[in-house]
Every structure is written in C-alpha cells, then in structure tokens.
Amino acid sequence: MASTAFSSASSLLLSIFIARSGTIADVAMFAIGFAGYMAITGLTRAMVSEPSAARLMGIPNLRISGRQVSAYGLLIGAVALVAGFLAQQPYLVIVGILSHSIALADYAKFVSMVFGHPRMAVTQEFMKLAIVSSGLLIPSIRTQPLILFTLWLIASAATGYISCVLQKISLLPSLRGRQVSIKESSSYATDYALGSGATQLTTFLLGGIAAHSVNASVRGAGTLLGPITVVATSIRALIIPFLSRGLQANANSVTPAANVTIALFVAAIPLTIGVNLIPDSWGHMLLGETWYITRNVLPILSAELIFSLVANVPFAGHRSLGAHRRTLVIRTVMAPLRVTVIVTAAVIGGYIWAAFAMLLTSAVSATVWWISYRSLVKGNL
Structure with a gap:
C-alpha cells in the first residue's frame, strides 16, 4: 500500500503541475504520452510478470526474466517512438526513448513486492517521489510540462535501474532462454489488450x-x-x-x-x-x-x-x-x-x-x- 501511495502521489503531482502550467493542447499530448507509459508497463507486466507470478517462479528465474522484460519493453517502445514522430507527439517520443527503463522499473518493483523485499519497492517509489518533488521547486522545470514529464520518467528510470542492480535482475535484452514462452506471453498480452489496453487505444485514437x-x-x-x-x-x-x-x-x-x-x-x-x-x-x-x-x-x-x-x-x-x-x-x-x-x-x-x-x-x-x-x-x- 505504501508503494502504491508514493507512486500515486508522484503521478498526481505530475498531472496537476502539467495541467497548471500547460495549455489544453499540452494536457492532451500528455494524456497520450501517459497512455504510452501505461501501455509499456501494462503489456510487459502481462507478458512476463503475471505469468511468472502464476507459476511462482523462484528468484533466480525472475532475475533472468529481466532479459525478456527488456526485449519486450524495447519492442513496444520502438512502436511508441515511431508513432510519436509520425503523429508529432513529443510526450510519446520521450516514452519511446526511455521504454527500456520504464519496463524494467515496473518489473523491479514487481519482483521486490511479490517475491523479494517489499521495502525495496517502497524505497524505489519514495525516491522517485522525492526527485520529482525536488524538481518542482525549480521554476524552469515546474513551468515546462514536457521537461517535467521527462524528469518524472528519468526519476523512474534511475530508481528502477538501481533496484534492478541491487536485486541482480538482468538488464540486457534477450529472448533466448526465456522463462515465459511466447505463446503464454501472447495469451496474457491479448487479455490485457482487451481490458486496460482498450483504454490506451482509445486515448491514442482520440489524440489522432x-x-x-x-x-x-x-x-x-x-x-x-x-x-x-x-x-x-x-x-x-x-x-x-x-x-x-x-x-x-x-x-x-x-x-x-x-x-x-x-x-x-x-x-x-x-x-x-x-x-x-x-x-x-x-x-x-x-x-x-x-x-x-x-x-x-x-x-x-x-x-x-x-x-x-x-x-x-x-x-x-x-x-x-x-x-x-x-x-x-x-x-x-x-x-x-x-x-x-x-x-x-x-x-x-x-x-x-x-x-x-x-x-x-x-x-x-x-x-x-x-x-x-x-x-x-x-x-x-
């Protein structure tokens, strides 16, 4: 609950300050970028984290599965990056560039919360909130929506990578020696796409x-x-x-x-x-x-x-x-x-x-x- 509270607080601060300092167009583009962020975390969680939890994988296998998370994160991020450039959506472009860290930060929190050390997940989200809060003290950051969004993602990346290193989670992308089969990942991804994924798709279409x-x-x-x-x-x-x-x-x-x-x-x-x-x-x-x-x-x-x-x-x-x-x-x-x-x-x-x-x-x-x-x-x- 503490981890969720800190995560929600940082997201709430981000949304409020972007809305306060930006135009309606800024908020609309932020919505698309945030939907891209949710799509990356949601899909990688569905494709790797949820099947791993269902099978009660041990810590060694969970560490290796970081390779799959990295690979899927980069693949989904590439789609977001191309779509962002074509649609002239700068927030989505930033999400695509930082997709590797977005996916691994969510996975690191999952591993620590479910199978490892819950305090690490809490610390990860608390440090992210602290970095974002510190950035809000700087006028040039809190009054520039895109810069603030980038800071929020970088804070997530930094804390996520540190958590991965401490938990010895593999950072390099690879689908070789995968712990979750592509068939199983595809099944979970389809389930996500028909649920929460439909919300992200709606946001993308509305933006276009x-x-x-x-x-x-x-x-x-x-x-x-x-x-x-x-x-x-x-x-x-x-x-x-x-x-x-x-x-x-x-x-x-x-x-x-x-x-x-x-x-x-x-x-x-x-x-x-x-x-x-x-x-x-x-x-x-x-x-x-x-x-x-x-x-x-x-x-x-x-x-x-x-x-x-x-x-x-x-x-x-x-x-x-x-x-x-x-x-x-x-x-x-x-x-x-x-x-x-x-x-x-x-x-x-x-x-x-x-x-x-x-x-x-x-x-x-x-x-x-x-x-x-x-x-x-x-x-x-």
Whole structure:
C-alpha cells in the first residue's frame, strides 16, 4: 500500500503541475504520452510478470526474466517512438526513448513486492517521489510540462535501474532462454489488450482524430478522480478470494458479490460527490485552464467511474469461477464496441459526447458482466 501511495502521489503531482502550467493542447499530448507509459508497463507486466507470478517462479528465474522484460519493453517502445514522430507527439517520443527503463522499473518493483523485499519497492517509489518533488521547486522545470514529464520518467528510470542492480535482475535484452514462452506471453498480452489496453487505444485514437479538448478533459477528470481509482484498484485484489470463499459457503448465491458492490457504491458515492463540489477557484488552481472543460464532464465521468466499480465485481466473480472462456468472449465483444462508440462520439460531438459515450458503454458493460455472472452462479448456462 505504501508503494502504491508514493507512486500515486508522484503521478498526481505530475498531472496537476502539467495541467497548471500547460495549455489544453499540452494536457492532451500528455494524456497520450501517459497512455504510452501505461501501455509499456501494462503489456510487459502481462507478458512476463503475471505469468511468472502464476507459476511462482523462484528468484533466480525472475532475475533472468529481466532479459525478456527488456526485449519486450524495447519492442513496444520502438512502436511508441515511431508513432510519436509520425503523429508529432513529443510526450510519446520521450516514452519511446526511455521504454527500456520504464519496463524494467515496473518489473523491479514487481519482483521486490511479490517475491523479494517489499521495502525495496517502497524505497524505489519514495525516491522517485522525492526527485520529482525536488524538481518542482525549480521554476524552469515546474513551468515546462514536457521537461517535467521527462524528469518524472528519468526519476523512474534511475530508481528502477538501481533496484534492478541491487536485486541482480538482468538488464540486457534477450529472448533466448526465456522463462515465459511466447505463446503464454501472447495469451496474457491479448487479455490485457482487451481490458486496460482498450483504454490506451482509445486515448491514442482520440489524440489522432479528435479535438485536444477530448483527451484533456478526460485527463483532467482522471486526475481529480485518481485517488478514488487508486483505492478501488487496491481493493480489487481482495475481491476474488472474497468471492471464492463466499461461493464455497453458498455455491448458488450472488449475495457475496452484491454485498461487495453495495459496499463499493456506498464508499464511492460521497467521495465522487465531494470531488464534484470543488469550487472554480480550487479547480483552476489544480488544473489551470483545463478545469473549465473538465468541470463540464466531471459529473458524467464520476458516474462512469461508479459503473466501472460495479462492473469490477462480477468480472472478479468470473475469475473466481475460472470462467476464462466466457471472460474472453465478453471482452472481445465489449472492447471494440467501447472504443468505436467513444471515438465516434468524440469526432461527432466533441468532449461532452465522448464523456456520455464512456458513461453509456460502462453502464452496458456493468449490465453484461452482472447478467453473465448471475447465470454462471445459478448454473443457467
């Protein structure tokens, strides 16, 4: 939790100061760069870290797997670099250049958190936060969004490399002697692409064909709602074992899942209401000129967040039941639908329509996941 808190704090500071010092166009380009960062960490984690955790690999094999992480990070980074140059997205270009360090920093934290020394992960994120905070004291850094973003990535690189060296994780890229097969990595990567990856793809597409205000408003709302999302993400890891125990006690009941959903709903509602009551003076202080478009979509995206939380519970329920095929089918249908609806709405009606499209698709997704989970539990299918 401490590592997540420090990581979230550095990301929150980054988002706030870029919004405060930059234009709407700056925030929109930052959103694309940040999506690239999330894609690299998410894909390498899915392709190496998650399969390693599932197989309970020992420390020696985990150290060797750093080669795979390096190789995949560089490959994904090359795509980001080329796309950044072609689309004239400087933030994405920086992500592509530093992709090796981005991938390894996330992997080093994973190894220390799951199999090694959790204190090292906490120290890694604390030092990153300290470097970023120190940089914010320098006017020439905190008033230049691209320089601040670069500092944030360099801080991640420095602390990540140090953590790798201390844990004796291989730094050089190689796919020879890999600990996770390409077939297994591809399976996990597909699962990621149909889930969180769809969000990054939407951001990239919006950056290419929609107005800057779309990505900027979504990024601004994401910054303000970020603390709620972090808490929800931390709790999500506990939902699967809770539901599994509940089904053991009563195999044909959706009551445990319903109770978790109600608890999340009750906890999230006052928090989202509080965010929506932020006065204009505070909003402008936090987000600069981006606030004036963010405030228009904040209630809509707050409701979208609630539906996302509601959908997370039955999704975890599918995992607890081992319904992998059903999960893949639903994601294969819902991911393209969500991307298509949001991008189309953004192009036709701008950032307000895009926000409503996000709300609509999240509501449909929550409904589909709940209907499917209920049918699984009741044994109707």
